[in-house]
Amino acid sequence: MPDPALGEGSAGATPQPAEAPPRELLRFATAGSVDDGKSTLVGRLLYDTKSVLADQIEAVQRASVDKGLSTPDLSLLVDGLRAEREQGITIDVAYRYFSTPRREFVLADTPGHVQYTRNTVTGASTAELAVLLVDARYGVVEQTRRHAAVLALLRVPRLVLAVNKIDLVDYDEAVCTAIAKDFNELTTALGYPAERVITIPLSALVGDNVVEASANTPWYSGPTLLQHLESVPVGSPDADAPLRIPVQYVIRPRTAEYPDYRGYAGQVAAGTVRPGQRVLVLPEGLSSTVTSVDTADGQLAEAGAGRSVTVLLADDLDVARGSVIVDAEHPPTVTDQLETTVCWLSEQPLRPGARLLLKHGTRVTQAIIGALHDRLDTDTLTLSTPERLEINDIGRVSIRTADPLPVDDYADSRATGSFLLIDPPTGNTLAAGLVGTPLVPLLED
Amino acid sequence: MSATLDQLAAPTAGPTAANARFDALDALESEAIHIFREVAGEFDRPVILFSGGKDSTLLVHLAVKAFAPAAVPFSLLHVDTGHNYPEVIDFRDSLVEKLGLRLVVAHVQDWIDDGRLVERPDGTRNPLQTVPLLDSINANRFDAVFGGGRRDEERARAKERIISLRDGFGRWDPRKQRPELWNLYNGRHAPGEHVRVFPISNWTELDVWRYIQRENIELPAIYYSHQREVFRRDGMWLAEGPWGGPRVGEALELKTVRYRTVGDGSCTGAVESTATTLDEVIAEVTASRLTERGATRADDRLSEAAMEDRKREGYF
Numbered sequence: 001m002p003d004p005a006l007g008e009g010s011a012g013a014t015p016q017p018a019e020a021p022p023r024e025l026l027r028f029a030t031a032g033s034v035d036d037g038k039s040t041l042v043g044r045l046l047y048d049t050k051s052v053l054a055d056q057i058e059a060v061q062r063a064s065v066d067k068g069l070s071t072p073d074l075s076l077l078v079d080g081l082r083a084e085r086e087q088g089i090t091i092d093v094a095y096r097y098f099s100t101p102r103r104e105f106v107l108a109d110t111p112g113h114v115q116y117t118r119n120t121v122t123g124a125s126t127a128e129l130a131v132l133l134v135d136a137r138y139g140v141v142e143q144t145r146r147h148a149a150v151l152a153l154l155r156v157p158r159l160v161l162a163v164n165k166i167d168l169v170d171y172d173e174a175v176c177t178a179i180a181k182d183f184n185e186l187t188t189a190l191g192y193p194a195e196r197v198i199t200i201p202l203s204a205l206v207g208d209n210v211v212e213a214s215a216n217t218p219w220y221s222g223p224t225l226l227q228h229l230e231s232v233p234v235g236s237p238d239a240d241a242p243l244r245i246p247v248q249y250v251i252r253p254r255t256a257e258y259p260d261y262r263g264y265a266g267q268v269a270a271g272t273v274r275p276g277q278r279v280l281v282l283p284e285g286l287s288s289t290v291t292s293v294d295t296a297d298g299q300l301a302e303a304g305a306g307r308s309v310t311v312l313l314a315d316d317l318d319v320a321r322g323s324v325i326v327d328a329e330h331p332p333t334v335t336d337q338l339e340t341t342v343c344w345l346s347e348q349p350l351r352p353g354a355r356l357l358l359k360h361g362t363r364v365t366q367a368i369i370g371a372l373h374d375r376l377d378t379d380t381l382t383l384s385t386p387e388r389l390e391i392n393d394i395g396r397v398s399i400r401t402a403d404p405l406p407v408d409d410y411a412d413s414r415a416t417g418s419f420l421l422i423d424p425p426t427g428n429t430l431a432a433g434l435v436g437t438p439l440v441p442l443l444e445d
Numbered sequence: 446m447s448a449t450l451d452q453l454a455a456p457t458a459g460p461t462a463a464n465a466r467f468d469a470l471d472a473l474e475s476e477a478i479h480i481f482r483e484v485a486g487e488f489d490r491p492v493i494l495f496s497g498g499k500d501s502t503l504l505v506h507l508a509v510k511a512f513a514p515a516a517v518p519f520s521l522l523h524v525d526t527g528h529n530y531p532e533v534i535d536f537r538d539s540l541v542e543k544l545g546l547r548l549v550v551a552h553v554q555d556w557i558d559d560g561r562l563v564e565r566p567d568g569t570r571n572p573l574q575t576v577p578l579l580d581s582i583n584a585n586r587f588d589a590v591f592g593g594g595r596r597d598e599e600r601a602r603a604k605e606r607i608i609s610l611r612d613g614f615g616r617w618d619p620r621k622q623r624p625e626l627w628n629l630y631n632g633r634h635a636p637g638e639h640v641r642v643f644p645i646s647n648w649t650e651l652d653v654w655r656y657i658q659r660e661n662i663e664l665p666a667i668y669y670s671h672q673r674e675v676f677r678r679d680g681m682w683l684a685e686g687p688w689g690g691p692r693v694g695e696a697l698e699l700k701t702v703r704y705r706t707v708g709d710g711s712c713t714g715a716v717e718s719t720a721t722t723l724d725e726v727i728a729e730v731t732a733s734r735l736t737e738r739g740a741t742r743a744d745d746r747l748s749e750a751a752m753e754d755r756k757r758e759g760y761f
Contacts, residue, residue, distance in 0.1 A: 022468035092622065094603045095596045097649045104469040106647050118624055125626045235467075248482040253515040261514060267479040267628070296510035307467060308478035308511070321486045345624055359629055362486060418627050427610075427633030429623040 023099070024234045029108040029123035031151065032133030033143040037164045041133060041204035042096060042109050045226065048211040051098035093122050102230050117392035118345040120147055121432050124154035125418070129232060131160045131225070136169045136201070140182040148183075149381060152190035153341065153394065153434070155414055157237045159187060159197045160228060166201040166208060166217065173219040176201040200225055236270070236305035237414060242330035243271035243279070244408070244416045246361030247323045251310055263294055263310035264319055269361070269415030270408075271327060273311060274302040278328040281319050282406035287328060288313040305415075322363035324406045324416065332406045332416060338399040339437055341410075342389065342421065346430040350389040350397070350421075356430065357422040360405050367421070370398035396437050410434035470656050474507065477644035479628060480607060481511040484589045484642055485518050487632050491589035491642075492582075495521040495548070497537030498707040499664050500593030500645065503653055506662050507644060508591075509544065520547040522587070524578045526570035527554045528688045528710035536665040549585060551577040568689040569711040579615040582639055589632065591642045597649045607646050613637040650705075654730055658723040670703045670721045681714025705730075 032038040046052045096107040108123035110116075124130060130151045134144055151159060161183045169175045180199035187197045200209055201217050202225060208214035211226045223231065238244075251263040277290045292312040293300045303309045311325060319325075326332060344350050350369060358367040374396040375386035389395045410417030421431040484491050493508060495501045508517045521541060525534075541548045553570050556562040556577050565573070582590060589608075596603045606622055608630045623631055632640050645653070657664065675682040675698060676691035682702060683690060688711035691697055702715035703726075720726045 022466055023470075025469035025472040092604045092619065094600075095647065096603065097597045097647070099649070099651070104649075104652070122624045122626055126628070248479070249486045249512075251512060251515045255514075258514050265482050265511070267475060296513040304467065306472060306475055308475040308482070357633075359631065361629075362483070414627065418629065420626060420629050420631055422631055422633060427631065427635070429626070429631045432624070432626045 023102065023104055025104050025106065026128060026229060026232070026234045027106045027108070027126050028129040028131065028229065029110055029120075029127035029151075029156070030131045030133070031110050031120050031123065031147045033141065036133040036135045037204045038109070038133050041131075041162065041164060041202075041210065042107065044204045044207060044210050045107075046096060046098055048207065049098045049100060049226070051096075093119050100226070100230060103234075105229065116143075116146070117150060117343055117394065120150045121154060121343045121345070124151050124156050125432065127154075127156050128234060128237065129158040129160065129229070130156045131162050133162045133164050134179060134183075136163050136165045136175055136179070139175075139179040140186065144183070145186060145381060148186055148190060149376075150343075150394075152187075152192065153343075155237065155410065157196060158232055159192060160225065161197070161199040162204075162225060163199060163201045164204055167203040167206050171201075171208075171216045173217075176220070198222065198228060200228065238270035239272075239305045241270040241305075241408075241413045243273055243277070243325070243327040244269045244332070244413060245273060245309075245311060245325040246363075246416070247281075247319055247321055247325060248362050249321060250319065261312075262316070263312050264323075264325060265308075265310045266325070266362070267308045268303050268305050270305055270413045272302050272304045273309065273325075275299075279313070279325050280328045280331050281313075281317060282324050282326055282331065283334045283404045284318070284323060285334075286315070286317045286319070288315040288317060290314075322361070324361055326406065332408045332413075334404045334406050336401045336404045338401065338405070338407065338435060340397050340399055340419075341434045341437060342395055342397045343432040343434075344389040344391060344393045344395065344430070345432065346423070346428065347391055348423070348430070349391075350395075350431070351387070355424070357424055358399065358401055358405075358419050358433070359422060360407065360419040361416060363403065363405065364422070365405065366402040368400045370400055372397055397433075399433075407435045409436040411436055470652065470659060473645070473648050473652060474510070474656070476628075476647065477507045478511040480630070480642060480644040481508050481591075483630050484591070484608075484632065485512070488589040488640075490585065490587050491519045491591065492522045492549070492585070492587040493517075493519050493591040494578075494593070495523055495537065495541075496707065497523075497533040497540070497665055498593070499653060499657065499668060500595070502540070502662060502664060503657065504591055504593050504644065505540065505544070505546075506660060517544070517546060519591070520549060520585075522549045522551065522578075522581060522585075522590070524551045524574045524581070525553060526574060526709045527552065528570050528686060530665070530667050530684075530707070530710065532667055533665045533707055536663075540663075549581060551581040553577055556580075567711070569709055570688070571709040571712055574709075575615070582615070583637075588634065588639050589642055590639060591644060593645060594641075594643045595648050595650070595653075596643075596646050605643060605646065607643055608632050609641045609643070610634060611639050611641060615639075617641075651727070651730055654723065654727045658727065665707070667704045667707065669726065670701055670718045672699055673702050673715060674698065675700050675702060675715055682717070683714055684710060686710045 030038055030042060094109045096109055098105050108127060110119040110123035132147055134140060163176050163179050183199060201220055202209040204210060208216055209224045211224060213224050245266040245268055247264045247266050249265040251265050253261050273290060273293055275290050275292055279290055280287050290311055291314050293303050294310040352369055352372055354369040356367050358365055372386050372395055374383045376383060376394040386395055408416045417435040419433040420429050421433055423430050493504055495505060553573050557564055562573050562576055594602055604619060606625045611617060634640055673684055675684050676695040678695060682700060700717055701719055703718040703720060704715055706713060718729060720729045
């Protein structure tokens with residue numbers, strides 16, 4: 001079992017020497033339906049890694065007593081807003097932090113029942129892994145299928161099925177095996193390779209297989225949930241894709257020391273950038289060579305996905321915010337006609353002909369909605385032809401943009417295959433958009 | 446491997462071999478730099494809230510790194526309660542001068558003097574910062590305001606967006622927050638509205654200290670152990686100062702203390718500590734059983750939803 005990094009008298013109290021292996025960051029999300037014990041599982045992870053400190057526990061205990069409860073309600077650790085506590089529901093995605101000596105974890109805790117598409121899409125959009133909960137007594141239910149479909153659509157690289165409340169089925173191996181079989185059939189249909197999916201029998205309430213391996217499940221030889229979170233590979237799913245850097249800002253010091261410095265600041269969205277690399281700047285269609293990959297700490301020999309850098313090019317080009325620097329050998333498609341999949345997040349429905357703003361990478365452009373082709377019913381996982389998209393709908397939509405955009409299929413690059421639709425008068429975010437049409441494989445279960 | 450703020454201005458020559466390293470702190474740093482650059486690209490008049498405390502000093506350090514070797518394209522704003530520790534104000538001024546940045550100071554005292562604000566009976570001025578903050582945002586037409594808030598600090602903050610819209614009255618409505626997807630931030634706002642931006646949302650207190658150590662970032666001396674005359678109130682060690690105290694029955698004692706947070710002197714407590722170096726501070730934070738706000742901030746103890754209420758009114 002890993003030593004908790006936080007907490008009284010833990011082994012983590014000794015600062016790590018500079019030579020310690022690098023502590024990695026894993027971003028993951030949890031999803032589940034109303035009574036499957038997700039808040040308890042999150043509370044258990046925080047509690048058992050000693051990430052909840054004494055004053056927070058005392059606050060929860062005080063509030064639990066005030067509500068007339070006999071045991072501390074761990075969901076109060078998670079539900080931060082007054083309305084949530086008053087109504088006993090979770091409204092919004094909450095971010096939680098815990099760490100072990102090996103890793104730091106950013107957990108997007110997504111509520112399952114209110115605006116589930118909006119919350120699941122938000123949590124999944126940055127997650128490298130998702131933990132889906134089911135109740136061992138009920139197994140894979142409709143909401144599990146719905147959540148798995150959204151996680152697959154958003155291309156979350158790894159899934160964990162947490163079969164919770166295993167104590168309530170007397171730690172029966174056959175129950176867990178049957179649920180795992182159902183889930184594996186579902187995830188295979190959704191396109192997940194078997195090695196990216198794991199089923200873990202656990203009890204969040206008792207603590208079985210969450211942090212410590214349980215003696216109650218001798219038939220289970222796999223990792224505990226925390227062991228799994230500590231050992232899965234981390235990093236951007238787009239690390240091996242061709243280079244893409246949306247230009248955020250042009251750095252021009254115009255000082256005596258740097259009279260002619262002109263650097264293109266951006267975060268490597270996909271792939272790797274190196275000095276000497278042949279690149280294109282799109283949508284302008286200019287070609288050049290990378291001469292330097294700068295950071296404030298010095299030049300780099302290469303920079304991978306996720307790193308913020310400043311790129312210098314050999315040629316004096318008219319590159320501005322909104323341009324994308326790409327691998328000249330493997331450029332994206334530049335187009336003003338997009339075939340997309342849209343997760344509609346707004347109370348105001350989407351109709352053909354709507355004039356909206358579209359944000360792709362670092363560029364905002366005007367967009368007109370064309371035809372609505374398919375609407376995915378996330379309850380039945382069936383397709384219909386819609387007249388409009390309502391909140392929580394997922395649909396296939398044609399979009400025409402005012403400026404041509406360098407886009408990848410979302411299935412090939414999350415960062416350059418994603419976009420927002422924005423309401424011009426209010427500025428509100430209306431939809432999460434994915435370039436491409438990955439809806440059909442979702443229906444093959 | 447790391448550089449002080451002075452050295453950051455110039456990229457050093459020669460590619461380094463340390464490129465493979467991309468640990469949790471590198472990921473958090475790159476995320477923060479990305480956020481600073483997005484705001485620089487999309488807003489006309491951003492400003493960094495800068496008190497001289499550790500989180501805002503970290504913000505300034507990250508902003509310098511985001512735009513090096515060019516200058517930081519933002520000004521700084523300090524809402525000064527007047528209840529400060531002199532060494533923090535000295536530190537604030539020397540850093541501003543060293544970096545050649547513009548600092549706007551809004552003195553809470555000015556608002557009290559002309560009657561726009563009234564001193565509270567308990568003497569604390571932390572809640573009084575909201576009006577001068579909003580007035581200064583309006584007067585300077587700031588459209589994006591960077592703060593050092595972190596989601597691990599407090600559970601209302603755990604639901605805060607990285608770029609978070611405020612209405613014309615500076616109010617936060619948690620139920621009308623925009624969903625934040627991928628790293629595509631939506632900062633659109635109407636005239637009179639502004640956004641608050643939290644580049645270190647995903648950092649924990651320990652990340653902040655580890656990064657300060659790695660980057661060798663200078664901080665005010667009060668973050669390290671020193672001797673100070675303090676008195677006990679509401680379970681915290683408060684220092685003598687213009688905010689009042691010790692009252693009758695509160696005795697001054699000489700203690701070896703340091704500060705984990707720096708805010709209005711009336712409600713920011715010292716912790717007993719012998720940590721004089723960053724290593725010792727990190728060991729102490731690692732072993733602490735209390736969050737930094739729970740340990741040292743009386744303002745969060747006012748009610749279960751104290752932070753949420755202040756945020757709704759336009760607080761940091």
